[in-house]
Amino acid sequence: MIGAQIKEFFRPVWVRIVTPIFAFVPLYDAFDSQFGFPKLGKLFGASGNLLPWWGWLLVLQAVLVAGLFDYVRRNVPVQAPLTPALPSAETDQFAQKLELVRVDGEINKADLAKLKAQVEKQHGRVLHSLHAIGAREDMFELEAKLEADAETLYAKLNLGGSYDQAGWFSWENVNANWEANLKHWLTLARFYVNGIESKVLDVSEQEFSNSIWTINDSQFPNADANRRFKRHRLIYGHWDAMRGMANNNVTRVAFTAADEAEVRMSNSPEPSWRP
Known part of the structure; x- marks a missing residue:
């Protein structure tokens, strides 16, 4: 079950590409001097490491969070809000009451408009x-x-x-x-x-x-x-x-x-x- 979820998490191409990159690059940037490799920071004009180790962790965290949101979007269904089903007779009565309220509201608006015009006059x-x-x-x-x-x-x-x-x-x-x-x-x-x-x-x-x-x-x-x-x-x-x-x-x-x-x-x- 967990393996299937992990597999589904890495199903998008961009997750499979970006995650390894931002997992490998911090390791290289942190340990390149230990093995005599060229420093990554010098390639971008920096004198030391390109980012501190915690900075790379934040970047990797952002990638994983973005992948998680994409996973939720693809796999968690959106449920319609639950509305209690009313019997047909009650539904009709409710609709009639709503219509009466609407009509009364329109009448009140018209009366208020007339009253406002009279007051202004x-x-x-x-x-x-x-x-x-x-x-x-x-x-x-x-x-x-x-x-x-x-x-x-x-x-x-x-x-x-x-x-x-x-x-x-x-x-x-x-x-x-x-x-x-x-x-x-x-x-x-x-x-x-x-x-x-x-x-x-x-x-x-x-x-x-x-x-x-x-x-x-x-x-x-x-x-x-x-x-x-x-x-x-x-x-x-x-x-x-x-x-x-x-x-x-x-x-x-x-x-x-x-x-x-x-x-x-x-x-x-x-x-x-x-x-």
Whole structure:
């Protein structure tokens, strides 16, 4: 029995070749000087033995261990794990229970996904609501400034007064401040009215010619100043026509948790104001 196992151990060609080599080489390396043979270390450029005796034993041990693993791989059968055999009826019941668990799990996953989507949507609405509350206050504050500056820009001309070049320079300074505040207001309002920037700022040539103006050219230092004033009044009219919708929409988002995107895409009529 043992002889058969040893024979099986040495059956691979590489074991039969490598084992004798690593059994003979250490003996030669250890005793070559005793018999006047050339030293093995000198063949590889070493001054003494190629390896100490215990080093050769480690190499031989590695060869034998590798051969042993190969022997086990070839001769020890791999047994399948034992599974208790269930009666057919119990197997069917077990399969049904597993299927119910699987179905319940899928339903729970779907419910959790819906719940997660609802929570994320509600969370987004809360954030939009908080943003809208701040935006609403800023928009109201800007509207007060816009109204005050617009009154300043129109008051003198509305009373029949006129501007010289120096006076018009002051008008331009106030108008620049008015336009900066309007730009800020539009930056806030664009979240609540779709396309409000173009609806307020775009001015067509027809509006210049079709509008009824109560001012005349003699009130301005030049034609460009006249056109600048008219453009300001047309933009003011666009803004005045749109701000009601913007205020209504931002209030809805702020205090009723309305969806910002739905509010923004709601009806946005073109401005109908005329000077």
